[in-house]
Amino acid sequence: MNQHVTAEVADPAHSPPADREDVVRLVDLKRRFGATPALDGVSLTVRKGEILGIIGRSGAGKSTLIRCLNGLERPDTGEVVIEGREIGRLGERELQPLRRRIGMIFQHFNLLSAKTVEDNVALPLKIEGRPRAERLARAAELLDLVGLSEKAKAYPAALSGGQKQRVGIARALAARPALLLSDEATSALDPETTRSILALLKDINRRLGLTILLITHEMEVIRSIADRVAVIDAGRIVEEGPVWSVFADPRSAITRSLLGGIRPQLPDEIANRLVPAGGGETILRIDVAGEAARGSLLSDLATAVPGPFRLVHGGIDHVQQQPVGTLFLAVPGNDADRLPKLIAFLEAREARVEVLGHVAGSV
Template identity: 45%
Template sequence: MIVLRNISKIFNHGSAPITAVDDVNLSIEQGQIYGIIGYSGAGKSTLIRLLNGLEKPTSGSVLVNGQDISAARGEALRQARLKISMVFQHFNLLWSRTVSENIAFSMQIAGTPKAQIKARVAELVDLVGLTGRENAYPAQLSGGQKQRVGIARALANSPDVLLCDEATSALDPQTTDQILDLLLDINRKFKLTIVLITHEMHVVRKICDRVAVMENGRVVEEGEVLNVFTHPQQPITRQFVRQVSQYAEEEAFNPDLAAGLDGNIIKLTFVGLSTHQPVVGELTLRYGLPFNILHGKMTQTAHGVFGQLWLHVVATPEQLTSIVNDLQLHDIDTEVVKYA
């Protein structure tokens, strides 16, 4: 659906060139919700502008549905952009137009017949939950309602790709969740490919299928959201994971909890069905040992539950080896973080 091949973007401002995007390769499948996360200056906003042709890459190619957007010009680019819509952080609504008129605007530019525009606007108003607010102006709307208008407007021409550039960062947490639920519903109903640019891991956790982590213009980590949450490889990824789950070892497990304890500390990572297994009870019965739970938490993602548990047990080396093997046979990742 979307393929980025060796994409780089260099801005030549002032005396020194600035590399905003540095040799990025990504593949996004049809119907995926794909997150691109990074802090300010990571290059993610430049990357999303490369996806719809607002910026041209210095090198590399951007393919959307087989078309090279990076090479498109004139009418070909205009037609391509009709199928690649964007939702903005600060809504970018026309303040002198009503909700209905804002939604209709892009269809008017595209030359859609009036009767078709009217029917499509009514359909979209209902889809985004703004029935009864059709004649309101943006100044009369809440932040969440404004973003619903922005989403409806972006969907007006039935795009294949929806780009969301920090679409929830100006909203409060409750409204953010409502907008994310709306995007997830739209994705499931229309199989629409959604690319989310964000600096909030909560957004990625809640609705994304895959995520790419950017730092200094490069993608430093990429994968399925559940895997990235349970096994973050890069320091910056672990920082993002801590935003919502506090699962990095130094925060999820406080060593002071084990101060003065003899024995072993075992970290268990559960994914999917393994989160429902009575692990501690089974270990106690099997080995006749008291297992002390030091810390634990479970988190929901769009593709399942994962959790981590820190256990303390006094066991012989032979018992410890057997315990670890038993847990791994139950598809539970196990790590001994402190030996007796």
């Protein structure tokens, strides 16, 4: 990394005071469009140096939230506080310097096709009125940071999607922002390119201490890069916490649905045979995390509650260096006294246990 970039980003003249831990604070934010509440009492903080992911389905309120953050949308009630300053009542002239503290990267890149890569990166500095030599020097530093120094004189049409997004990231960093907003920045990219862009953002966060707020509908993006996640649904934050904790024990139906594609699910051939009662085997879902997922849970279970059971599906993954697992067990249903003992043992080991149903015969 270019050390000059690090020094400039850390320059106290461009950084918030060291004792200001919250870069963003939202307090009971509400915004309606006609009879429809786009935001319905959102309260949230983004701490200095962290990556916060906000995830939700289309129409959940993500776009309105990000427009309120950069001052393009005014909330009906509530507060938007950026680096200690409430922006809801600021005029357009007062908002301009504050907007320079917020970098923005977009799903479709938003590059100017008639300008070279270096001129696209330098554009925020041109708007500020900085001398051309200073603008180009800064652009060169940032293109080096994102690995595109050799493309400085190229035009956007000559770039791949991933390269265009790297230019977008460099442009967003040009004015040395305190906050980087990412609005579905990887949704238009293929999986391999998405991974490289997320790795770049994580590296920038680590090297520069830059605060990042990600808006996405993809839980895999959250898993790859975020420190904390907030789940938004119908304009409300329905769940919030460290990523590994939310993955391990999702409380809301929308979170469980969003996690469905990346957490183990009961295979259809078993799920389609489930009935509420009776049957030859009881199917249990067991969610574990942390120490419970590190130990020999199943062998300990077999010792503590003797008798047959079978692992029919599942596994242990790692999120934020924490083990998170989902296991599906089939337990013979001919011993009514044993099942409560199995469940009690698992819950004593801090596992979350759910009886999914019963299957006739064996699975």
